[in-house]
Amino acid sequence: MSDLLERLRGRGWRMTAQRRVVAEVLDGEHVHLTADEVHARAVVKLPEISRATVYNTLGELVSLGEVLEVTTDKRAKRYDPNAHRPHHHLICAGCGAIRDVHPSGNPLADLPDSERFGFTVSNVEVTYRGLCPHCAAA
Amino acid sequence: MSDLLERLRGRGWRMTAQRRVVAEVLDGEHVHLTADEVHARAVVKLPEISRATVYNTLGELVSLGEVLEVTTDKRAKRYDPNAHRPHHHLICAGCGAIRDVHPSGNPLADLPDSERFGFTVSNVEVTYRGLCPHCAAA
DNA sequence: ATCCCATATTGGATAGCGTCTAAGCCGAGT
DNA sequence: ACTCGGCTTAGACGCTATCCAATATGGGAT
Ligand SMILES: [Mn+2]
Ligand SMILES: [Mn+2]
Ligand SMILES: [Zn+2]
Ligand SMILES: [Zn+2]
Numbered sequence: 001m002s003d004l005l006e007r008l009r010g011r012g013w014r015m016t017a018q019r020r021v022v023a024e025v026l027d028g029e030h031v032h033l034t035a036d037e038v039h040a041r042a043v044v045k046l047p048e049i050s051r052a053t054v055y056n057t058l059g060e061l062v063s064l065g066e067v068l069e070v071t072t073d074k075r076a077k078r079y080d081p082n083a084h085r086p087h088h089h090l091i092c093a094g095c096g097a098i099r100d101v102h103p104s105g106n107p108l109a110d111l112p113d114s115e116r117f118g119f120t121v122s123n124v125e126v127t128y129r130g131l132c133p134h135c136a137a138a
Numbered sequence: 139m140s141d142l143l144e145r146l147r148g149r150g151w152r153m154t155a156q157r158r159v160v161a162e163v164l165d166g167e168h169v170h171l172t173a174d175e176v177h178a179r180a181v182v183k184l185p186e187i188s189r190a191t192v193y194n195t196l197g198e199l200v201s202l203g204e205v206l207e208v209t210t211d212k213r214a215k216r217y218d219p220n221a222h223r224p225h226h227h228l229i230c231a232g233c234g235a236i237r238d239v240h241p242s243g244n245p246l247a248d249l250p251d252s253e254r255f256g257f258t259v260s261n262v263e264v265t266y267r268g269l270c271p272h273c274a275a276a
Numbered sequence: 277a278t279c280c281c282a283t284a285t286t287g288g289a290t291a292g293c294g295t296c297t298a299a300g301c302c303g304a305g306t
Numbered sequence: 307a308c309t310c311g312g313c314t315t316a317g318a319c320g321c322t323a324t325c326c327a328a329t330a331t332g333g334g335a336t
């Protein structure tokens with residue numbers, strides 16, 4: 001993701017201060033931030049950036065395949081900068097902590113043709129749920 | 139799910155016209171309805187039922203393990219009456235159609251200890267995405 | 277059959293998250 | 307420097323879900 005700005009420029013993106021700052025926030029920590037969390041961090045570097053622009057930019061990054069959306073519940077969507085290494089997620093039901101995980105095996109191969117109903121299946125998301133060590137102790 | 143009312147009564151549920159109607163709606167079609175879709179169908183049989191009661195009842199059925207919540211995107215949660223036979227979901231990115239699927243293999247077993255980070259992992263959801271035959275043709 | 281009250285229901289207010297719009301701004305090619 | 311199509315902005319808006327205080331009722335007790 002470090003050369004994200006180069007790739008985006010190469011795709012004809014007009015480079016603006018706002019887009020640069022959003023990209024920097026995502027590049028900074030490999031965590032799963034909500035749009036408002038991204039906005040809060042962006043405001044530190046560019047105080048006048050608006051929520052709408054953060055939403056717009058995140059949406060574009062998702063369309064370009066540079067960032068993944070993670071929808072784990074009915075609260076805010078989260079944005080995952082780790083789009084280039086396939087992985088799944090492990091979520092604590094107590095505190096909401098999210099960890100990247102890399103299971104062995106390929107769930108796509110586990111779906112037989114007879115269970116595909118003629119669909120063109122292109123993608124699979126696996127979400128493990130449980131309790132983190134801290135929440136399990138409580 | 140046909141003896142759902144019996145099971146609920148056995149658990150000390152106070153039986154009301156509203157709860158009966160919500161249960162009947164879920165029992166009727168094995169599809170994945172939103173809360174408002176459940177409400178729309180319930181109103182046909184009990185015109186004065188409120189949205190709040192539908193939300194309350196669905197939440198209770200989820201707590202009791204009789205119905206599952208399916209969160210596939212940032213639109214409305216869907217309620218799955220097929221809670222007693224484990225399965226996963228296949229979703230069309232075009233029209234949003236949802237199908238139950240039964241993959242072979244067990245994704246829980248595919249998550250090695252080294253990828254569990256001390257979590258107590260209790261549950262796994264798999265969501266396949268693609269295009270249904272109709273949307274793939276368009 | 278009637279009473280009673282803990283529990284359920286109700287409509288409307290409220291909140292969270294995201295999208296949209298109209299007006300002004302600005303990057304970058306010329 | 308000029309120009310213009312794309313970008314940004316603030317705030318309005320929409321959808322989904324929850325909360326609330328007032329009212330109604332299921333069903334055990336009498
Ligand atoms: Mn991730
Ligand atoms: Mn299902
Ligand atoms: Zn936790
Ligand atoms: Zn479709």
